[in-house]
Amino acid sequence: MAEITLPVRQLRAFAEVGYQVAGGSGAHGAMAALREVVPLDAYEFVAFDPATGRHHSVVSDGHRRIDGDAAEEYAALEAYRRAMATRAPVAMPEPGTERYFRRHLAPYGWRAGLTAPLFLAGGRYTGLLHLATRDAFPELTAALVGAVSPMLAHVTDLTRCVIDPVGLPGGFRAVAFDRRGVRRGVPGLETSPELWDDPAIAAYARAFIDSRELNRHGLWLDGQGRWHEMRLLRAGVGFQGGLQGAVVAERPCALPYELTGREVDVLTRVAAGDSNPQIAAALVLSVRTVTTHLEHIFAKLGCDSRTRLSTKALAEGLCRLDV
Numbered sequence: 001m002a003e004i005t006l007p008v009r010q011l012r013a014f015a016e017v018g019y020q021v022a023g024g025s026g027a028h029g030a031m032a033a034l035r036e037v038v039p040l041d042a043y044e045f046v047a048f049d050p051a052t053g054r055h056h057s058v059v060s061d062g063h064r065r066i067d068g069d070a071a072e073e074y075a076a077l078e079a080y081r082r083a084m085a086t087r088a089p090v091a092m093p094e095p096g097t098e099r100y101f102r103r104h105l106a107p108y109g110w111r112a113g114l115t116a117p118l119f120l121a122g123g124r125y126t127g128l129l130h131l132a133t134r135d136a137f138p139e140l141t142a143a144l145v146g147a148v149s150p151m152l153a154h155v156t157d158l159t160r161c162v163i164d165p166v167g168l169p170g171g172f173r174a175v176a177f178d179r180r181g182v183r184r185g186v187p188g189l190e191t192s193p194e195l196w197d198d199p200a201i202a203a204y205a206r207a208f209i210d211s212r213e214l215n216r217h218g219l220w221l222d223g224q225g226r227w228h229e230m231r232l233l234r235a236g237v238g239f240q241g242g243l244q245g246a247v248v249a250e251r252p253c254a255l256p257y258e259l260t261g262r263e264v265d266v267l268t269r270v271a272a273g274d275s276n277p278q279i280a281a282a283l284v285l286s287v288r289t290v291t292t293h294l295e296h297i298f299a300k301l302g303c304d305s306r307t308r309l310s311t312k313a314l315a316e317g318l319c320r321l322d323v
Contacts, residue, residue: 010144013037018151027059027155034148038141039133042110046071046128047156047239051182055127058156058239062132063108070104074128079115084125089116089142089149105132112136116145118153127156158238160187168231174249177205178237186247194222195248204323205246208232217317219264220250227261229253230321256318257300266293268319271310 013036020029031043042062046055055071074080078096083089092113093101105113110132118127129152131137131145154160173192176184181202185191195201208216216232228250237245255264262283269279276294280287301318303309313319 010037014148014151017148021151021154027152028061030152030155031061034145038131038144039135039138040131041134042108042132044130045152045155046074046130047158048125048127049158049182049238051158051184058127065108067104070100071128073104074100074115074130080128083115083117083128087117087119087146089114089145091137091142108132109134114141114145116142116149116152118149118156120153120157121150124157126153126158129156156239159185168233168249171251172231172249173251174247175201176235176237176245176247177202177209178243178245179206179209180243181206184237186249189249192248192250194228195250198223198323200323201248204321205232205248209234209244209246216321218319218321219253219255219317220321220323221261227253227255229317231317256316259297259300259318263293263297263300264318264320266290267297267309267313270294270297270306271313271319273310 013033016033016036017030020026020033027045034040040062042060044060044063044066045058047058048055055075057066057071060066077100079090079092079094079100090097092105092115097113101113112133112135114131114137116129116131117125118129119125129145129149131141168189172189173195174186174189175192175195176186178184183196183202213232214234216230218230220228220230222228230248230250233247233249235241235245235247237243255261259267265283266279269282274282276287276290279285280290283290285293298304298309301309301312303312
């Protein structure tokens with residue numbers, strides 16, 4: 001019968017690392033737990049952003065300064081390619097890392113470095129963990145760091161937008177956008193290919209982010225002539241929600257209340273406060289045609305005034321979103 005040889009102290013530290021990543025103090029709490037079994041003087045988490053294909057530093061401790069170009073410079077080294085191929089920590093300085101070590105570690109008193117590639121348990125790459133010490137690392141350091149790296153990979157997982165789509169009904173597909181227009185998936189929701197592939201959606205999300213609105217709800221006609229119910233929610237995206245962003249969610253729908261597309265256009269103008277002549281001019285219709293459309297809309301929605309019609313349209317998201 002096989003024996004368990006992992007020391008209790010290490011087992012306790014590994015459990016604490018997982019707890020801190022999942023719901024405790026995050027990166028710093030996890031590394032405090034790891035320090036119980038791995039002697040180190042400084043660390044840096046480098047996140048890989050799949051939306052941009054670039055690396056950047058997100059959390060560090062013990063460093064007086066992090067050079068802004070260090071993350072991308074390391075990703076160009078043979079040591080990085082070796083770490084990615086083996087999925088195992090790589091020590092520094094070793095052949096091929098001397099210049100990087102002299103530039104980014106040696107000036108600050110570090111004698112040794114260790115870089116672990118971070119892969120989630122499912123195999124997805126999220127970034128790197130750089131460790132540094134003023135002394136040599138003990139022999140088993142690489143093995144211990146490698147064993148705990150799947151838990152630490154969650155720290156650098158930038159696909160985890162910090163959002164809480166409260167009140168979003170089932171069946172919605174979504175995409176998260178930041179102010180730069182960078183797209184990301186939304187955890188727990190299916191990604192919408194219609195939103196992802198439409199360049200106008202990114203601009204629309206940017207305008208929403210720059211507005212003072214907390215949310216928006218309406219109807220969207222996609223490029224294939226299909227109607228969707230669409231909702232926009234404010235969200236922090238990226239690492240710890242540090243970027244202003246929005247979640248745009250949609251689900252295919254039939255037009256409610258048996259409205260026609262043209263009636264939706266007229267209703268949208270009424271909710272915006274336009275008069276019949278203004279609606280006619282905007283939609284290139286005659287005033288009489290607008291009046292006829294309104295008669296049908298009042299009957300279908302069961303309203304007897306423009307005020308009640310506007311209130312119902314805005315509350316139920318019956319207006320067409322100008323994407």
